[in-house]
Each structure stands twice: as C-alpha cells, then as structure tokens.
Amino acid sequence: MQANLKNSLRLTAGALALATSLFAGGAQASSAYHVVLPLAKTRAAEPAKPIGISDFGDYRAWADGTFAQSCEEYIRPQDAAYHYENATGDGIYRISPTGSTPFDVQCDMATNGGGWTLVEYAEDLPLAAYWPIDNINKPRWLPHDFGLKFTSAQIAALRSVSTTAKQRYVGLCNGVAHYADSENKYISALGFRFQTGLVSSNGQQIYTPTGISIVQDGCQANGGEGGQLDKATIFDLENINLPIVNVLVYDNGDAGESLGSPLTQYPARFR
Numbered sequence: 001m002q003a004n005l006k007n008s009l010r011l012t013a014g015a016l017a018l019a020t021s022l023f024a025g026g027a028q029a030s031s032a033y034h035v036v037l038p039l040a041k042t043r044a045a046e047p048a049k050p051i052g053i054s055d056f057g058d059y060r061a062w063a064d065g066t067f068a069q070s071c072e073e074y075i076r077p078q079d080a081a082y083h084y085e086n087a088t089g090d091g092i093y094r095i096s097p098t099g100s101t102p103f104d105v106q107c108d109m110a111t112n113g114g115g116w117t118l119v120e121y122a123e124d125l126p127l128a129a130y131w132p133i134d135n136i137n138k139p140r141w142l143p144h145d146f147g148l149k150f151t152s153a154q155i156a157a158l159r160s161v162s163t164t165a166k167q168r169y170v171g172l173c174n175g176v177a178h179y180a181d182s183e184n185k186y187i188s189a190l191g192f193r194f195q196t197g198l199v200s201s202n203g204q205q206i207y208t209p210t211g212i213s214i215v216q217d218g219c220q221a222n223g224g225e226g227g228q229l230d231k232a233t234i235f236d237l238e239n240i241n242l243p244i245v246n247v248l249v250y251d252n253g254d255a256g257e258s259l260g261s262p263l264t265q266y267p268a269r270f271r
C-alpha cells in the first residue's frame with residue numbers, strides 16, 4: 001500500500017508539488033526530487049545499462065575491455081549492449097576488424113558524421129626532383145611507394161569492414177603539371193596506384209576508375225609554384241582501394257622541376 005501510494009505520488013505533477021512541500025519546501029524543490037528518486041527501486045528491474053567507452057590511457061575502447069571493428073562501430077555500434085558515450089571524441093581507439101590482432105588508430109568522430117578510421121602515412125613525399133639525371137618527359141612511377149603506418153593486412157582487415165574510403169592527394173609542384181598542362185591538354189595528368197594494386201588511368205582528362213575529382217589545379221601554370229599549397233593541384237579520391245601508394249608522373253623533364261606531397265596531413269579515411 002505504501003509503495004502504491006508513493007508511485008502515484010511520483011506520477012502526477014500535483015503529487016510532486018505535494019512531495020516538495022512535504023520534504024523540503026518550495027524554495028528547495030530540486031532536493032525534493034532527489035529524495036523521491038529512490039522510489040524507482042520499487043519498480044521492476046530495468047534493462048542493463050549500455051556499455052560505454054573508457055579511456056585506458058594509451059587508447060580508448062569499450063569499457064568491458066572489448067574492441068569495436070572500426071571507428072564507425074564505436075560511434076554507431078550494431079550491438080545494442082554498447083553505446084557511444086563517456087570517453088568519446090576524436091583520438092586514438094583500439095580496433096579489431098574481422099577478429100584481427102587489435103591495433104590502435106586515430107578516429108575522426110566529428111567530420112561529416114564522424115566514424116572515420118584514419119590510415120596514416122609514415123612520412124611526407126618531399127618536394128624534390130625525382131629524376132634529376134634522366135630528365136625527359138615520360139610517364140614514370142615514383143621510385144618508392146609511399147610508407148604507411150599500418151601493414152597491408154591491417155588495412156585489408158579495415159577495408160573488409162568498411163563501405164567507403166576517401167583521401168585527398170595534395171600535389172605540390174614547381175614546374176611539374178599534375179593534371180592539365182599550360183596548353184590545356186591532359187598528357188601530364190597523374191596516374192594513381194592504390195594500396196590493393198588497382199591503377200587509375202593517366203594522361204587524360206577523365207579518370208578511370210571513377211571516384212577521382214580535381215579540386216584545384218595550380219600546377220597547370222607549369223612553373224613558379226614553388227611548392228606552395230595555394231598553387232598545388234589537389235585531387236579528391238573516393239575508392240575502397242585507397243590509400244594511394246604511388247603516382248605516375250609524366251611532366252618531370254626539365255632541370256629544377258620538382259614535386260611532393262604533405263602525405264602525413266592527408267590520411268586515407270575509412271568508414
């Protein structure tokens with residue numbers, strides 16, 4: 001009888017006012033709520049509280065010590081037992097895609113809905129002349145593939161649990177056309193090799209495979225760019241075969257021509 005009375009008190013606004021006057025007086029209404037709250041214990045057991053995210057020092061993960069498959073799974077978990085709460089936000093999370101050995105990644109949890117797992121480069125492509133001796137115009141891959149922070153197996157595991165990947169390639173230049181040339185032809189358009197081995201077209205205005213768009217074409221001036229960002233040619237790529245590991249360059253045929261890319265600032269992003 002007592003419990004029923006209290007429940008009915010809890011359920012009506014008038015009863016809350018009564019409880020306020022009984023326990024604390026009108027000037028301290030909020031403390032009256034705290035007194036009433038323990039009545040919830042008389043109700044049927046509630047569902048288990050969802051498992052949130054904890055900060056374990058070097059990385060974040062689910063509070064029960066398990067790992068999501070990706071940053072996307074942390075922010076939008078499929079399993080209702082887990083919830084994106086507590087130690088949330090951008091930073092390093094530990095993931096284990098498709099049951100692989102867990103590894104730590106940078107998560108972007110804010111941009112465009114968040115849930116982006118970043119696949120980062122180990123180093124930039126320095127602004128340099130890559131064929132200083134044999135300086136003629138012809139399509140050539142750079143002498144070395146770009147170094148990545150993760151193994152091919154780790155990236156493959158992440159790819160297998162992702163639906164899209166995006167990357168920006170910022171082509172810094174000094175006299176090296178990256179897309180259109182100064183005569184508005186496209187023989188100098190870069191080719192791209194993806195981490196899976198997929199290779200785009202090169203030397204033409206329209207790319208195959210699709211998913212490559214040109215944001216800015218500063219290198220079209222074909223001289224005087226000085227490797228500056230505001231005079232770079234910038235490509236946006238969207239392809240599950242990312243990240244880019246090499247570019248095919250045509251225009252590198254004069255002494256003093258150089259190219260480079262701030263790769264570490266533009267990781268591939270999987271979601």
Ligand SMILES: [Ca+2]
Nearest residue numbers: 175176177251
């Ligand atoms: Ca040139």
